[in-house]
Amino acid sequence: MTLRKTAGHSGRKLVLFFVHAARMSSLALQSLSWIFLAPFRGKPIRWGATFVQMVRIGVESVPIVSVISFCVGLIIAMQAAYQLERFGATIYVADLVGVSMCRELGPLITAIIIAGRSGSAIAAEIGTMKVSEELDALQTMALNPIGFLVAPRMIAMMVVVPCLTVIADFVGIAGGFVLAISNLKIAFIAYFNQTAEALLAKDFITGLVKSFFFAIIIAQVGAYQGFNVQGGAEGVGRSTTTSVVVSIFMVILADLMFTMLFYSTL
Amino acid sequence: MTEPIITVRDLHTSYGHRKILKGITLDIYPRETFVILGRSGCGKSTLLRHLVGLNKPDKGQILIKGIDMVTASEEEQNALLRKMGLLFQNGALFNSMTVGENVALPLMEHTPQESSTIRIMTRLKLGLVGLSGFENFMPSQLSGGMKKRAALARAITMDPDILLCDEPSAGLDPIVAAGIDQLILKLKTALRMTIVVVTHEMASVFMIADRICLLHDGEIKFLGTQAEMRQSKDPYVLQFIERRADDENLDPDQYLQDLMAE
Ligand SMILES: Nc1ncnc2c1ncn2[C@@H]1O[C@H](COP(=O)(O)OP(=O)(O)OP(=O)(O)O)[C@@H](O)[C@H]1O
Numbered sequence: 001m002t003l004r005k006t007a008g009h010s011g012r013k014l015v016l017f018f019v020h021a022a023r024m025s026s027l028a029l030q031s032l033s034w035i036f037l038a039p040f041r042g043k044p045i046r047w048g049a050t051f052v053q054m055v056r057i058g059v060e061s062v063p064i065v066s067v068i069s070f071c072v073g074l075i076i077a078m079q080a081a082y083q084l085e086r087f088g089a090t091i092y093v094a095d096l097v098g099v100s101m102c103r104e105l106g107p108l109i110t111a112i113i114i115a116g117r118s119g120s121a122i123a124a125e126i127g128t129m130k131v132s133e134e135l136d137a138l139q140t141m142a143l144n145p146i147g148f149l150v151a152p153r154m155i156a157m158m159v160v161v162p163c164l165t166v167i168a169d170f171v172g173i174a175g176g177f178v179l180a181i182s183n184l185k186i187a188f189i190a191y192f193n194q195t196a197e198a199l200l201a202k203d204f205i206t207g208l209v210k211s212f213f214f215a216i217i218i219a220q221v222g223a224y225q226g227f228n229v230q231g232g233a234e235g236v237g238r239s240t241t242t243s244v245v246v247s248i249f250m251v252i253l254a255d256l257m258f259t260m261l262f263y264s265t266l
Numbered sequence: 267m268t269e270p271i272i273t274v275r276d277l278h279t280s281y282g283h284r285k286i287l288k289g290i291t292l293d294i295y296p297r298e299t300f301v302i303l304g305r306s307g308c309g310k311s312t313l314l315r316h317l318v319g320l321n322k323p324d325k326g327q328i329l330i331k332g333i334d335m336v337t338a339s340e341e342e343q344n345a346l347l348r349k350m351g352l353l354f355q356n357g358a359l360f361n362s363m364t365v366g367e368n369v370a371l372p373l374m375e376h377t378p379q380e381s382s383t384i385r386i387m388t389r390l391k392l393g394l395v396g397l398s399g400f401e402n403f404m405p406s407q408l409s410g411g412m413k414k415r416a417a418l419a420r421a422i423t424m425d426p427d428i429l430l431c432d433e434p435s436a437g438l439d440p441i442v443a444a445g446i447d448q449l450i451l452k453l454k455t456a457l458r459m460t461i462v463v464v465t466h467e468m469a470s471v472f473m474i475a476d477r478i479c480l481l482h483d484g485e486i487k488f489l490g491t492q493a494e495m496r497q498s499k500d501p502y503v504l505q506f507i508e509r510r511a512d513d514e515n516l517d518p519d520q521y522l523q524d525l526m527a528e
């Protein structure tokens with residue numbers, strides 16, 4: 001009996017998982033078509049709203065992204081130095097910090113911060129609009145909520161997250177610099193040259209490619225959770241939390257896939 | 267008579283397992299004011315939502331200007347919707363925009379007009395509902411009745427052919443409520459709109475209605491003109507006109523059972 005219950009329960013969960021996955025892919029396709037196809041059919045993108053979102057998601061995140069990346073750069077440098085000191089090879093701290101920031105940590109940290117800061121905001125905004133029938137009002141005005149709300153936010157994300165990632169990369173490397181110069185007594189110019197030599201264009205570019213896809217994931221999960229709100233204020237709260245958890249999870253999964261791909265091919 | 271502009275045929279709808287509308291059939295003709303009456307929770311707002319395609323019926327047909335709202339393509343629906351206005355029961359103003367932006371939004375998105383023209387048209391509509399000078403207020407800074415009126419202004423910005431109002435005068439003082447009635451009459455005569463109003467105010471019903479429909483238990487209990495309604499002998503219709511409460515259920519055993527039921 002309990003076995004059957006468990007099976008039924010997990011069966012339902014599994015079905016629900018596929019339902020969500022299918023609905024989310026459909027939302028993603030519609031959003032992409034509103035961004036890339038609709039403008040050619042006389043439904044222009046709302047650039048004003050897009051710009052507002054760019055400021056809100058991007059410009060306002062610069063301080064927090066910078067501070068956290070700087071700290072992470074410092075941390076990696078310290079951990080690397082701890083290991084490399086034993087071999088008297090502390091100069092390779094530059095390689096480690098540079099490569100790990102650009103390939104992995106810059107994109108990941110940015111994505112996680114933006115998921116918590118802006119993905120949740122998208123879910124909360126759209127969810128609140130659903131609860132107060134504003135989405136219905138949009139529809140009765142012949143305005144599509146995806147074109148009207150999701151497209152501007154998604155474009156803003158796709159532009160702004162890679163930009164923030166570049167900032168995170170550089171600030172993180174600067175964190176390593178500070179430690180190297182102050183604690184490891186490495187000359188500025190030596191550290192700089194070492195970093196420049198260690199970093200390849202592809203390290204940088206694979207990071208940016210990843211961050212572009214992270215942006216899509218965060219925007220999509222936020223919007224999907226917003227549209228999915230049931231009930232009132234507590235429904236909005238639940239969806240907002242879920243959006244953060246799900247988007248971080250999906251970002252990490254995507255990161256794993258990309259890394260496997262880049263690791264084996266590039 | 268002319269062709270109906272709105273036709274509802276055998277409309278059935280439910281939320282989950284609860285049946286709400288059980289076979290509504292009605293025709294609404296161009297330029298008439300059609301009032302929908304019914305007790306709270308009987309499905310009036312639900313019926314309006316079906317007319318604009320927000321809800322899909324379990325069964326039945328909804329034709330707007332001869333086009334089936336259920337099977338129409340998105341383009342066809344949008345073309346119809348641009349010429350329809352819906353005042354939501356709770357207003358449903360966009361809380362992130364000012365009152366002026368709310369009213370201007372349909373114009374901005376659907377018409378290629380200059381922003382100065384749009385500003386003038388926005389002020390005009392706000393003036394009609396007695397909200398001149400409030401265009402820079404946020405919805406959260408308005409009273410309940412003012413929100414209702416701002417939402418009405420938004421519903422008529424595109425000069426729709428069909429205006430659907432869900433309790434336009436609920437929560438308004440008698441003077442403003444009378445003003446809304448006057449506005450509805452004006453919209454009908456001057457702008458030749460077809461107007462569907464859900465309301466509970468019997469005074470306002472007798473002021474504006476050409477025809478009246480009374481919903482009860484998901485079905486149409488009465489449909490006809492004011493005069494026909496006044497002559498009706500149906501006890502439920504009479505109860506509605508005379509504002510009489512239900513006879514109290516005086517079966518103490520039944521009452522006790524209801525209270526104790528699991
Ligand atoms: N989203 C929903 N989910 C489930 N049930 C709903 C939903 N919306 C409405 N209902 C139910 O449908 C019935 C009709 O609701 P509706 O809002 O149409 O009533 P109404 O006639 O407009 O009432 P009122 O005069 O109080 O506004 C109600 O009994 C309500 O419980």
Ligand SMILES: [Mg+2]
Nearest residue numbers: 310311355432
């Ligand atoms: Mg209602």
